[in-house]
Amino acid sequence: MLTLHAAELLVPGPGRAALPGGAVLVEGDRIARVGPYEELGAAFARARVRRWPGVLTPGLLVRGADELLERTYYPEDTEGTEGAGGPDRISGADALAGLELTESRWGNSARRATQKLLARGVVAVAGRLTVPAVRTAVVRSGLTLIAPLPYGAPPSLDPLAGLTAAEEAFHGVLEAGAPARFAAFAAADERDLLEQGATSCVATVIAGRLLHRRR
Structure with missing residues (x-):
């Protein structure tokens, strides 16, 4: 059609x-x-x-997918997101260690993150993903996973953040x-x-x- x-x-x-x-x-x-x-x-x-x-x-293309998806956790509503008055994402070694995250929970977090990316016009992510459940979540979302690319500022779910021209993304x-x-x-x-x-x-x-x- x-x-x-x-x-x-x-x-x-x-x-x-x-x-x-x-x-x-x-x-x-x-x-x-x-x-x-x-x-x-x-x-x-x-x-x-x-x-x-x-x-x-x-x-759009997002760089630093490993940082965004394997070193940042996106809680469910019941865990305390923006809508519930808590953080919409958690990062940092100490904070993540306290969550005692399993591979399954990382996969669920990645699925929530891919929905955020799709809602920002993202069609591809660049990075090296080592957690199988995270990689599966990305592939199933429809996003294209490509090899890591250099980036300056900390990775963001908004690939336009910090750019001087939209076409860079x-x-x-x-x-x-x-x-x-x-x-x-x-x-x-x-x-x-x-x-x-x-x-x-x-x-x-x-x-x-x-x-x-x-x-």
Whole structure:
């Protein structure tokens, strides 16, 4: 089935001109076409249409996945999260040692973390994961795991944090034949996206599947 994802502004990737009123046509797990929504909508009238506010960009990449997923614990609501008045994540050797975490609990923590990442437009994470349950959680979430990449500031669930240009966090480009993995953000352009951060994400698509949609 063909799906047409349209936004007020399409940003194909680094070094490529932004396209107002642009759209991405997805067939299966690949991008079939990229261009103006009016043209693609007319040429593929039977395609399902998803219209997103703001800007549509390549999905984002998070660095330091081992630090974020294997040395940071994300509690359940019953353990004391933000909603319950407690921390939404716990890190530090002493604090983690006191939790007496098992591999199963690390896996559950990683599943909660991947949902946070998807809600920030993340489609890939870079790092070396050594806990099998954590690695399984990442793979099952749909996120792509790639080899470690250098990073300066401490890793963040928001891959836009501390950057000078949003395109520094893009993973891949939006072009015909490329994997259908991208995100939509409630932002006017790349500069506005950088100011608002990745929590402005309204939708995340990986392998042509809508894995996150802001309610």
